[in-house]
Amino acid sequence: MTLAHLLDGLRCSVCHTINALWLDPARTLIECRECGQCAHVTTDDGRAA
Numbered sequence: 202m203t204l205a206h207l208l209d210g211l212r213c214s215v216c217h218t219i220n221a222l223w224l225d226p227a228r229t230l231i232e233c234r235e236c237g238q239c240a241h242v243t244t245d246d247g248r249a250a
């Protein structure tokens with residue numbers, strides 16, 4: 202099991218809370234713990250990882 206980790210210093214683009222974004226490597230998701238916004242991590246060529 203891989204633990205999600207805090208993306209230090211990043212700000213949520215939805216609720217503008219700093220230090221609330223977590224990377225979940227298992228699901229390749231970034232989730233905001235404040236507003237619940239999720240975003241998939243994409244690779245350099247723009248495709249979903």
Ligand SMILES: [Zn+2]
Pocket residue numbers: 213214215216217218221233234235236237238
């Ligand atoms: Zn947020």
